Amino acid sequence: MRAEGRAAPESRPAPARRDAPLRALLRAPVGERIDLGAFDPRATPGGPAGKAAGLAATAALAEPLTALQERLYAAATAGDRRRVLLVLQGMDTSGKGGTVKHVIGLFNPAGCRIRSFKAPTPEEHEHPFLWRIKKALPVAGEIGIFDRSHYEDVLVARVRELVSRSQLGRRYAQINRFEQSLADDGVTLVKVFLHIGYEEQRERLLERLDNPDKHWKFSPGDIEDRGLWPEYQHAYELALQRCSTGAAPWYVVPADRKWYRNWAVTKLLLEHLEELDPRYPEARFDVAESRRLLLET
Amino acid sequence: MRAEGRAAPESRPAPARRDAPLRALLRAPVGERIDLGAFDPRATPGGPAGKAAGLAATAALAEPLTALQERLYAAATAGDRRRVLLVLQGMDTSGKGGTVKHVIGLFNPAGCRIRSFKAPTPEEHEHPFLWRIKKALPVAGEIGIFDRSHYEDVLVARVRELVSRSQLGRRYAQINRFEQSLADDGVTLVKVFLHIGYEEQRERLLERLDNPDKHWKFSPGDIEDRGLWPEYQHAYELALQRCSTGAAPWYVVPADRKWYRNWAVTKLLLEHLEELDPRYPEARFDVAESRRLLLET
Numbered sequence: 001m002r003a004e005g006r007a008a009p010e011s012r013p014a015p016a017r018r019d020a021p022l023r024a025l026l027r028a029p030v031g032e033r034i035d036l037g038a039f040d041p042r043a044t045p046g047g048p049a050g051k052a053a054g055l056a057a058t059a060a061l062a063e064p065l066t067a068l069q070e071r072l073y074a075a076a077t078a079g080d081r082r083r084v085l086l087v088l089q090g091m092d093t094s095g096k097g098g099t100v101k102h103v104i105g106l107f108n109p110a111g112c113r114i115r116s117f118k119a120p121t122p123e124e125h126e127h128p129f130l131w132r133i134k135k136a137l138p139v140a141g142e143i144g145i146f147d148r149s150h151y152e153d154v155l156v157a158r159v160r161e162l163v164s165r166s167q168l169g170r171r172y173a174q175i176n177r178f179e180q181s182l183a184d185d186g187v188t189l190v191k192v193f194l195h196i197g198y199e200e201q202r203e204r205l206l207e208r209l210d211n212p213d214k215h216w217k218f219s220p221g222d223i224e225d226r227g228l229w230p231e232y233q234h235a236y237e238l239a240l241q242r243c244s245t246g247a248a249p250w251y252v253v254p255a256d257r258k259w260y261r262n263w264a265v266t267k268l269l270l271e272h273l274e275e276l277d278p279r280y281p282e283a284r285f286d287v288a289e290s291r292r293l294l295l296e297t
Numbered sequence: 298m299r300a301e302g303r304a305a306p307e308s309r310p311a312p313a314r315r316d317a318p319l320r321a322l323l324r325a326p327v328g329e330r331i332d333l334g335a336f337d338p339r340a341t342p343g344g345p346a347g348k349a350a351g352l353a354a355t356a357a358l359a360e361p362l363t364a365l366q367e368r369l370y371a372a373a374t375a376g377d378r379r380r381v382l383l384v385l386q387g388m389d390t391s392g393k394g395g396t397v398k399h400v401i402g403l404f405n406p407a408g409c410r411i412r413s414f415k416a417p418t419p420e421e422h423e424h425p426f427l428w429r430i431k432k433a434l435p436v437a438g439e440i441g442i443f444d445r446s447h448y449e450d451v452l453v454a455r456v457r458e459l460v461s462r463s464q465l466g467r468r469y470a471q472i473n474r475f476e477q478s479l480a481d482d483g484v485t486l487v488k489v490f491l492h493i494g495y496e497e498q499r500e501r502l503l504e505r506l507d508n509p510d511k512h513w514k515f516s517p518g519d520i521e522d523r524g525l526w527p528e529y530q531h532a533y534e535l536a537l538q539r540c541s542t543g544a545a546p547w548y549v550v551p552a553d554r555k556w557y558r559n560w561a562v563t564k565l566l567l568e569h570l571e572e573l574d575p576r577y578p579e580a581r582f583d584v585a586e587s588r589r590l591l592l593e594t
Contacts, residue, residue: 074513100407109406110397110444116407147407202591209588215580216371223590283512291506293520294499 022046022267028193028240028250036233041197041256047263054259061266062106068273069143071280073111076141078281081186084272085137085144086265089151089239090194091232092222093204095255096147099194102262103269104145113138116147129153129171130178140186143269150175151239158235159228172242183247188272191248192265193236194255198229319343319564325490325537325547333530338494338553344560351556358563359403365570366440368577370408373438375578378483381569382434382441383562386448386536387491388529389519390501391552393444396491399559400566401442410435413444426450426468427475437483440566447472448536455532456525469539476545485569486545489562490533491552495526 025046028034048057072082086104088096104112115136124132130150138144154171157163163171179189196204205222208214225232244250251268255261322343325331345354369379383401385393401409412433421429427447435441451468454460460468476486493501502519505511522529541547548565552558 074510077513097407101405104406105402107406108398109401109404109409110394110411110413112406112411114407114409202594205591206588209584209591212580213371213577215584216374216578218580218582218587220582220587220590223587223594226591226594280510281513283509283515285515285517287506287512290515290517290520291503293517294502294506294523297499297520297523 021271022264023249023251023271026251026253026264026268028244028252030244030246030249032241034237034240034252036195036237036252039195039252039254041195041200041254043254044257044260045254047260051257051259054257054263058102058106058259058263058266061263061270065106065266065270065273066108068270068276068278069107069111071278072143072273072276073108073141074280075278076139078284080278080281081140082188082276082278083138083140083142083144083186084188084190084269084276085146085182086269087146087149087151087189087191088194089149089155089192089236090255091196091201091229092225093201093208094194094196095258095261096194098258099192099261099265100145100147102258103265104143106266107143111141112143112145114145114147117149117152130174133178137182137187150178151243154239154243155232155235158238159231172239175243176245176248179243179245179248188276189248190268190272191244191250192268193240193250193252194261195252196255200256201226318568319561320546320548320568323548323550323561323565325541325549327541327543327546329538331534331537331549333492333534333549336492336549336551338492338497338551340551341554341557342551344557348554348556351554351560355399355403355556355560355563358560358567362403362563362567362570363405365567365573365575366404366408368575369440369570369573370405370438371577372575373436375581377575377578378437379485379573379575380435380437380439380441380483381485381487381566381573382443382479383566384443384446384448384486384488385491386446386452386489386533387552388493388498388526389522390498390505391491391493392555392558393491395555396489396558396562397442397444399555400562401440403563404440408438409440409442411442411444414446414449427471430475434479434484447475448540451536451540452529452532455535456528469536472540473542473545476540476542480544485573487565487569488541488545488547489565490537490547490549491558492549493552497553498523498526 048054072080072084075082088099090096100114104114113136117132120129120132133146133150136144136146154168154175157171158168183189205218205226208218240250240252253261253264253268345351369377369381372379385396387393397411401411410433414429417429430443430447433441433443451465451472454468455465479486502515502523505515537547537549550558550561550565
């Protein structure tokens, strides 16, 4: 029952319309080939006019966002199983961590379940690739946030040839079945690819090298991965093509401009929460009687 | 190596001094009997002069707080095992949830591990009472937050007589050994008792009853617990007396004024982080060489 389901299918973001939901603009087409080179990472589709306006617009979304979050959380106390899962993917320095800080930082932290996935531990390696993912899922009423995710297992796994091509093919299918089962169980998936440009990444890596307080964020492996830029872009294109489904679409968020990235992810979450429209549950006790008893104390 | 360890022992908060660390003011005495009736829940020891000043002062702490949090997180990537654990306890409506929202909401959510403890599940019941606690501890570099904690097992367990008196006695000792072992392993414990008054609780419960959007926060059991107010206060006094230790002191935060409560918990966390003084790690790679390689790409 997605709102954009009523619109005609589109293979490329439509021109910004003031009232067009952002997710219709940014959603990757389902089952179609994607050329990331055609998406400008500096673009600001549907966004506010410039940085100052963007920061103000994002701040203004905090209140409706946390109001909806509280309703989602409250509804869960009465059995509503719905929850949201934000999946953040993108090249090094694309701003996954910054998005958690600035966008998820707008929410009530009590209702957020954040998990950052690194290279698998030896224990994780002994299990199917979805094992660690399933353990980190949000429960009813929560907003789950994955900084990297099961998609690493079709991205780095492809680029670094960690598994065979036939295994990769099976993984796309496994991911789609997994995400469909999540959607069936009440999970609203918001999968976001933070799309930065090759030049912008160089600037951001340089910034890390030139500031000793940021050295901990850098590893020489980052330059190695950068050397595989075309391979990674292609792996992303395939992941977006194979795993953007009706139940769990991908959104391509241009991420060279941090203010736009933060605004866009915030807005995407807001639109999904608005559609969920969670409600405060009815009292399951006698309010008048409780009031009387309380006043006697 | 606690700063206040150099001060003379004190059995009651000293009068506010401009430069006195807040934790010296609010710390419960170690091993001494406490009379909570002697602590005014509307007091604002060491605090800003009034609500407007309090809100501004709290907002002003956000920047140094997140700067220190980032350093703690960064240090952990280089092997520093230190982490912080904030334990929040207090009667219903004392503001544990509000503290998480407003104080922990100032932090970068990526470095926070929040856990809210409800009545034990059947599985939790089959394990020792510290089992579920140990599973929820923060890892190196994180700020852990417990909304209720293992203290419920000497509070509600005492008031509701869920275990024998001799078992209770053993639990205090178990808690002290457990917390000492955490401290030995690099955990800075900040145990906060949010102290509200009996009248204030009535007002807050009434507010929940009179606002349908807050009914989900209310349960008739809250009035039952309120009927046991003196027993709970006594159970808290015993927990503070038996478990305020040098390694893991309790802080009594007057909580009738929400702005003071938020400011005080924020300030306590800041003071502990300042003492930890975590440092960004040195680069463990050749910065100049990485820079050269990067510029070639």
